[in-house]
Amino acid sequence: MITLDGVCKSFNDGDTLAVQNLDLHVEDGELLILLGASGCGKTTTLKMINRLIEPTEGRIEIGGEEIRSLDPIPLRRRIGYIFQGIGLFPHMTIAQNVGVVPRLLGWKKADIESRVDELLELVGLAPDDYRDRRPRELSGGQQQRIGVARALAARPQALLMDEPFGALDPITRDELQNDFKRLHAEMGLTAVMVTHDMTEALLMADRIAVMEDGQLVGLGTPHQLITDPPHEYVETLMNMPKRQADEVESIAQGS
């Protein structure tokens, strides 16, 4: 579905290498998580897929098409984009926010309205209650549900998510993670998600791509990475949630 082939990105005329020679393939319907510390190049990688950032070298394909041969504007309209800032437009109602991309694509008004209601149902917010509200009247969790609905509105080919749950409190985050996982499974979405949260990655991903200093240092299912870490850095990362789980366990045991 999405293929990265020898992708490099450098800033400041080559002084800073953000991404080095990256090869990745995302299968249809797969949720691939890019995991790594801040500054490892994971967000740059994500933004190269919808051409918010242009790669310095290499090829990126979506559905078999090289993206540099495509106009970035229609490309972005067929890829859903969710990020930590959420970025709901405060001057628009919830319905208008969800309907942005369908409107850009020139859908009929009636089609947009029914699609908006469908999506509000899907993310668990009653359309009649929320349709005409403004973003500021919603909690952070509700706002990110709208962010998800908005990204899905125009039935995108793929979904890009940049730390979508990073700004939420732990309980809301857990709720949204589970809901999103269900949604992903039901709809067979192809998605690439960026996070630095190991637990989130292990619990949500079909496969995880671990990045360090702009390079791919490990790729596999959560099970593969935990049981057979291909790289020292990956092992350190994977041990952390395991160790924390053990500690929690021992606290519960009361020893």
Add this chain to the structure above:
Amino acid sequence: MDQLTAELERLPELLAEHLRLSLSALGLGISIGIFLAILSTRFRRMQGPLLAVASVFQTIPSIALLAGMLLLIGKIGFIPALIALLFYSLLPVLRNTITGIENVDEELIEAGRGMGMTPGQLLRKVQIPLAFPVIIAGVRTATVWVVGIATLATPIGQKCLGEFIFSGLSTKNYTAVGVGVVSAAGLALILDGLIRLLELAASRRSRPLLITALLLLAAVTLGGLSPILLPSGERNSDSAIVVGGKDFTEQFILAEFIAEHLNESGVPARSLSNLGSTVAFDALTAGQIDCYVEYTGTIWSNYMNRQDTPEPEEALKGVRRWLKDEHDVELVGRLGFENAYALAMRGGQADESGIDTIAGLLPHAGDMRLGGSFEFFGRPEWKAIRNVYGLEFGDTVSMDPTLMYEAVRDEEVDVIAAFSTDGRIAAYELKVLDDPKHALPPYDAVLLVRSEAMDNAELEIALESLVGTIDDEAMREANKIVDVEGRPIPDAANALHEQTADHQQDG
């Protein structure tokens, strides 16, 4: 009350002209400002220079900017006023639009781009709607500024509400000043309120409110402009002779009087007074007025830049030749009076100290205060008095020319640089000091007319019939009617009219 009625009669036309000027300047200024601001958000390098230039224009005192436009464009009236006001409206609109757009949350920009908005769509759907309240605040500031500053267009020959204020101040007609101030402020508040209503309608997305606001705005615009939009028999045709006048009482009276005289002689004419000191001459040479009354000394030292002090006959000859050769302007002749700078003091004090002449001041000047107009202390005459007589006053005070006569009467100053025809010299029993050494140049009032206009034989005859008909006494009386008795300009013009009619019968 009569005075108020008289002033209110002038209101519709001046209000209409004021509205036309303000709305044109605002319309252009706001469009250009928003356009440049949006352009500069695309080409960020423009922003610094753009704001710097707009700020510089803002720091130029408004009256200087208006006068500067006059010099640049070489015409009086609507166009230079429009351009100057346009610059004034630019900065608030430009700055607020740029600030508003630049301050839109970076995350919302990223969201818009990530969803596939083009830069244009991002601007229309996200940046401008979110910056809208800030942009409107700038538009409202511009509106209030422009409506207020438009009153300063009077000295450059554009009709506006400033006419009440300028002529009112120089003739001490505070009713007129009040009418001007209240109507200009009222207009600013009404326009500001309507824009506020538009903003409210937009932010609440209320169609009825929007329609109400637009209807009100249209009503104010059309209603305000109707006196100049509707064809009216009274409106003067373009072929009418325009009699110019500068910005003090004597000139108001003369312009009114000459225009009336021409109309009676079968030459359609109207007056255009309140022109800044040197504006009148420029307007004459540019063909925007056809004739006006000037003083030989002003032409000699200000326009010809001569430093010497000629005899009256010599001055008249020199001035006449220079006007004809350099500017194709005809000097019709002397009206018969002189309005010179003259040193004047309280008659009582002069008698006590035995002072008759400027030279007589010499022993006392060190203890005396001299009052004069702002202009006087910058003029060659002041330098001449000091050089020729070796005078040094204890103190000098600049003040508005209309106030100095009261100031000397009330002993706030001891000597003033008066205008010799001012009616208050006699009324306040002031003594005009002789100038035996002829330090002050002659200031014979002369009638100037564009040579081209003189092709009209009727005009030529009508103007020539005025030569030598107004003596010092007649002019002083006419000035007194306005400045001392507080009666309107037309009364004074009528008095001159009767006086010259007698004169012409005698002659």
